[in-house]
Amino acid sequence: MPDAIPALKSHQPGKDILAETPAYDLIELFFFAYRDFVSDPDRILDEYGFGRAHHRVLHFVGRNPGLTIAELLDILRITKQSLNRVLKELIDKDFIESRMGTADRRQRLLFATEQGRELALKLAKLQTRRIMRALSDMEPEAKDLVSRYLLRLIDPDSSAHVKHLVFGSEET
Amino acid sequence: MPDAIPALKSHQPGKDILAETPAYDLIELFFFAYRDFVSDPDRILDEYGFGRAHHRVLHFVGRNPGLTIAELLDILRITKQSLNRVLKELIDKDFIESRMGTADRRQRLLFATEQGRELALKLAKLQTRRIMRALSDMEPEAKDLVSRYLLRLIDPDSSAHVKHLVFGSEET
DNA sequence: AATGATATGTCAGCCTTGTTGACATATCTC
């Protein structure tokens, strides 16, 4: 096991302390970092009358052209009713386009429009800037290591799926 | 199939391009990792009739005994009305105790009760288990590197404050 | 061709957790 956590506060005596000492630092840093990370897009989304939910949908559709509703639900892990609310707005405002499936005409294949791709890219660049600022002046292996850490943080059940989605072949 | 990532490939090695290529992998991994990371506590909080908002309050009060309302608001960056809603429930259910300030009697100093500390610890251990599983078999320097990465992801404005809160002297 | 399964859409209502604005109270500081 890697280095133990620096002793943060003295606990009541008795329990097996070392193995169970909470990693307060990584827990809290994760909270603060994620909060700031999503705050960048928020400001821009506001101008369009969109929220974080719209961002997620737009992002994954942009990244996976032809995504079906079912696949999107599986990625976001929300109900179809929740998805539909924001998806409808994205379609109405012409950021996403929904086409009938060719093989299976029950399906709806989702595509980002030109406008949609532009917004998605703008938001991704914002977040990338923050990531690059963090990585700059760090060890060259930092990016790969962080990537591996985050992947291992994910539920083992879904990690293969995520790996495919993030790194895998461009197909869905 | 249209490619959603116009600027990603097949470009001359211009400096601008490189700097602007979205780090889709780290962006998406961050999303999935954070989602699973907070899902562990969710299940337990449910049994108590609490939500994520309660968790955050309980966590930071537990970690910083004697925290004032103003300091807690500064950490969470929510309105006092939002805070009060969940804080009241935590106090009513005897997970947090509010004492009048000694130096300044207008202040309320917050403390986790025995029950509160137990729950906070239980949740922190859950998340720690996930973190340790991720770190196991990784390079020994992984923990430190991830910690530095997350800290650098935070807004420069607040990073000193966060650093103090996470690593700093136990006092508030 | 009929039937059941599947993919999606939609209505209605509820919950949590964020927001703003207004106002009340106690206490501190000058």
Add this chain to the structure above:
DNA sequence: GAGATATGTCAACAAGGCTGACATATCATT
């Protein structure tokens, strides 16, 4: 005593989750 400060509270609203029920179109199977 006056004004600033720390907190509490009421009311209303919004975003984005949820459940349950039901509708429609299409596919797959018999």
